[in-house]
Amino acid sequence: MKNWTLKGLAAGKATTKWPASGENDGQDKLLGFPTFHPQDCRPACRECILKCPTRAFSTKTGVDDEESVALDYGRCINCQICVASCPTTALQSSSNLTFASKSRQDLVVDEGANSRENDELQSRVSSIFKGSLHVRHVDAGSCNGCESELQALSNPFYNLHRLGIFFTPSPRFADVLLVTGPVVPQMKGPLLRTYEAMPRPRFVIAGGTCPISGAPFDMGYSGGSGLEIHLPVDIFIPGCPPTPAAFIHGLLLLTDRINQRLHGGGYEQ
Amino acid sequence: MGTLVKVQVAASQLLNEARSLLQEGYRFQMAYLRYMGPVPEIVYLVDRGPNFEFLELTVRAETELPSLSDLVPLLSWYEREIMDLSDIIFTGNPEPFPLVLLEGMALTSLPFDPTSKEILQLFGDTTPPQLPEVLATQVQDLFWGPIRGDVLETGEFHFAYIGEEILHYTPRLFYKHRGIEQDLQQQDPESGVILAERVSGVGTICHGLAYCLAVEDALRLDVPRRAQLLRVILAEMERIYNNLHFFSMLSKTTTLKVGEAFGALLEERAKQINAQLTGHRFLRNVLAVGGLRRDLNADILPTILSNLQRDAIDYLDSLSVTQSYLDRLIGTGPLPADVAFDFGATGPVAHGSGIKRDLRVHHPYSMYERLSLEIPVRTGGDALARSQVRGEALISAFDLIRQATELLEPGEIAAASPTSQPELADGLGWTEGPRGSCFYAVRIRNGLLERVKIKSASFSNWKVFPLTVHSSNMMDYAINEASFGLTIAGADR
């Protein structure tokens, strides 16, 4: 007979101190979102637009009739294809992954546009949830990659409970609805019924690129175009899937316990 | 060698043909709808035994076709999916109600029909399912889902039970149906891998690789040796973290808290090693049609994996002497070998019921024929047997990575582009993933994907699972489900 208690004690502590202190967020060697500096683009180059599988790039014409390229991280699945296609240094691989944002606009790299941080949410949430946060997760058509990382939040390395964040079985006890997947047609009804069952105030997190824009499943008869057309979204966590650290960053951002790092598509190291 | 032998039969001959194939000991793998111009046909994929080409049996689809489900029970779900997505009816299908499109939902037109000009959309709201009538008194109904506790995939489960005994169990999946097969239509074959990698997140490699192999088969691409071996390493890395997850979940359902935590931590370490190797915790964004997108430094693996292997063995050893854990697994969810065979069980579920089939051995791909591999088998058919074959598969994955690393030599990692494009080309690709067999059948016309059929391991095993739940105990349900190690995303697509 195995004594698991002793085995557990002998194994010692496996939990990272991040984000309170230390750097060990478990993200070593991961490839993050590409950095984009449109000012370095070759004139009239369209390589990334043609190659990106999720149509994350778009063009727009400025006041001086100059066309510029914008990148929407809300459609980006970190596939790194654009980096390989870029003939200049405008697109580069990075290790930046904690991209959670309070506003959809902050996910867009767009020359000239300003960051519009959602200050209203900031004051609303932080006054309510001092101690703990209860999260109801809904899978609205994910590939299960996002679930796998949400489950990883409870492993001894990340140990989400230490941060006072808990997943609840019932929407009735939930403060936050965390949605994964693009919201496919057959999940729309169950999703909305879950939201209706939540007490107020209630907040919504789009966890992963899928629920932000539907990409890469925003096509066909049974795709979805994300959460925003169905529910008001408070926090956007792009990634395919977001890493556990990116999920934690997003959950802490909701309660103003951590700073947003992405503003107007630019990432603060 | 090609992968496919093609045979066409008339609808009137279908039943006879199926009977004679079964007499040969052949096994049906899947069935799907494909159009040849405006003409719909049903394609049956048949395994003729180790190292033989697969048989593709096609029958021109009329509005009514005889169901093969009585002869080949595993085909029932394929027939139901075809009935949901087309006008075709399989007469005699034993469970002729909706499968993929849930009650309350409807399509504006038909997904695979090239003659349809309507805009294609799925609309409506799900309504309660049609359930078999249970003729007994004092039967209680329990619906669990579609949104369940914790962080779980969406699925709805119905139990008809008396006291502790489950009389009848019906899983209602496909809430998550994304229509990926249709999304892939008209894409260029190279970019399709991005979606294939995202059919099932924890099956990124088994799906992505089966897709690449299918396209490479159709376009006759020769994948360089180094890329083939690195693909084996990726596939076995996927097996490692998935099986560690499996033991963590099995510990959880047997209320072995520390065992659950140990498994979860080992899984986390495995995912972090995935990241070291590929830059992605699920090994994404490396596979490409023709090989790999970039070379990988596998030299780092022997050292980092040896620690993980040692701790994984120690973990499995500890579990194997934990009486409370073993007691809950012994005799739970028994699956006899003939039922496993007829209903299509695959991977560890089949291996636990004494069926010794593994595509890596019987239809080797990507240089598995150069590696030595024992298929783990148990005859118990219960949760214990399923966990034991998982444990052996986990340990053998480390060994396979070592073997593949030793064979690695510097070299190319991508095939040369094909010089000419055939107007029409069919290809078949398959992998043995952590949960069992995964098949991709592709048809490429004029350089674009015309039809892609995806068969995931979980689609097969979900069909089998309910048979082990009927007449079982409520208390054992979660353990039994964990012992099957199913995912929903891959089945739903």
Ligand code: SF4
């Ligand atoms: S990394 Fe993002 S932006 Fe670049 S090609 Fe991939 S999805 Fe598009």
Ligand code: SF4
């Ligand atoms: S964002 Fe990516 S990982 Fe998450 S569910 Fe969507 S496809 Fe899967």
